[in-house]
Amino acid sequence: MCGIAGIFHLEIAKPVDPARVGRMLEAMPHRGPDGDGIWTAPGVGLGHLRLSIIDLAGGAQPMVTDDEALAVVFNGEIYNFVDIRAELEAKGHVFRTHSDTEVILHGYRQWGEACVQKFIGMFAFALFDARAGALWLVRDRLGVKPLHYAPLSDGSVIFGSELKSLLAHPLLRRAPDLTAVEDYMAYGYVPDDACLVAGVKKLGAGESLRLVRGRPLGAPQRYWDVSFADRSRAKPEALEEELVALMRDAVRSRMVSDVPLGAFLSGGVDSSSVVALMAEASAQAVKTCTIGFDVASLDETAYADRVARRFATDHRTRIVSPDDYGLIDRLAFHFDEPFADASALPTYRVCELAREQVTVALSGDGADEAFAGYRRHRFQMHGERLRGMIPDAIRKPVFGALGRYYPKADWAPRFLRAKSTFLELAGDGGEAYAASVGVTPGALRQRIYTDAMRASLHGHRAEDRYIKAMADAPARDPLDRAQxxxxxxxxxxxxxxxxDRMSMAVSLEAREPLLDHRLVEFAARLPVSQRIRGASGKYLMKKAMEAYLPQDILYRPKMGFVTPISQWFRGALAGEAAAVAGGSALARTGWFDPVALGRIAADHKAGLADHGRLLWQLVMLDKALGRLFGA
Structure with missing residues (x-):
């Protein structure tokens, strides 16, 4: 796990100042506390920050071939590098190190860009090919590792692991992209095909971009995509066996490390499954860590303790207060762009706890997306069935009227909060799912924007991105499209x-075995009945893990990290909420109606409405604007 940055001149091979690459690295020292390196050649400069994981003595970067024809900087891990190395050695390649980085150089020399198809892992790398006068940027299939890039006025393209590394270059113009503001207000994050800083791009998951000197900047090419178009015909028992084998291989391959390794353990299905398979593969006690809360309704430590005892792990628990809003400025620094998923706070704390004893931690991320574990997946599947049963001429006006007139009851038990459900049933499937994923509904966004902001969007609507992705999906079923x-x-x-940002904030490498692309491809071929059955998502995964985990771990309701942001904005952060309406960087942009924002803050503080999530979005946007644009 590392940080990378660099400069490549597209038009002519102008000299690259190593100090300029150095300043790009200095912007993100947390990504590589164990070493740094810079390499330049005519028209190119590559920089690397190292968090040493594999081949501590010999894996320094940038790594250059003996003939200096190829050079690479690499962030991540290639888990099958030993097998690839053996294949390359059989073809006559001679290796100088035992690192996975060198496999990229020899793999490219042997197979060209097709080498990426052989790599199993998480990675973002930049490979310079001197003979072709080209720089090849690549990001892993699922997008575990980030990579930003931007063309500049001097004909160069800069790239880096984090936006802040690009901002360290003096030629990058800092201007906001207002369509990204709309995207953020809809989702609570800025998607990978957008950036709050105009002109900056993010290489997408499963994409590569080849820059060739003398040619204009082209578009990225997708080298991998997941397909839901096919269905497995294997029997359930065979599917269970195949799933456990894939999970076991994914976990074991991610346990290769030359530094201390452990796991996050929440006591949920996903992290518990990872820990169970780690314990099976390890001759020593697995190091696990859990954070708990001093609010009983939010605390899962009892479940984590039970799993830890079952597998005799070396387990540590730390109780933290949900009132961790003191981390706001630190989060804003590490995310660069606004990020409003409040579970980032406890994620930072569990990474901080893990880093006290280990340098690498395995997580359970990815199973919900691959195996349909979210509540919204079940709602979408059942909603689409209902839409198919009722003619549009009846469904749209009836459910539309119910949605318009049903009271918005954020304070009520979940089963009484039917307003959004009625509105989603009135719409089409893609529209409904886009709304269910969103944070701030379109109507509310329009209400708080100024006329100038609405005009500047030129009809751009964040939900259309989800609707298009679902419409274009290689899929057979509405659930496929949602996933x-x-x-x-x-x-x-x-x-x-x-x-990525929270683990790297404390120089910890997080690995996601449940996002092994072979496992994701397997899940995409499962019949719907093996993903969702009744009220249970991730059905096959839970069934397959019954031999390892107790029923109340496998089938208890999903909790996840929860933070009491609504309470914060009625207490310690009430001042922050009021400031977004006037006096803040956000208020000075002219994007939002200050009267509407003031009413939202006042109504929330008075308990007349629950606008906690919206206020959190606005505060995090305000913090990002101050950092990115000095507003």
């Missing part, structure tokens, strides 16, 4: 961004 969109958009934009 495909989640894997393409939500997973890299929210879940993996959160895990």
């Amino acid at each position: 495909y969109a989640d894997i393409r958009l939500w997973l890299p934009g929210d879940i993996l961004t959160k895990t």
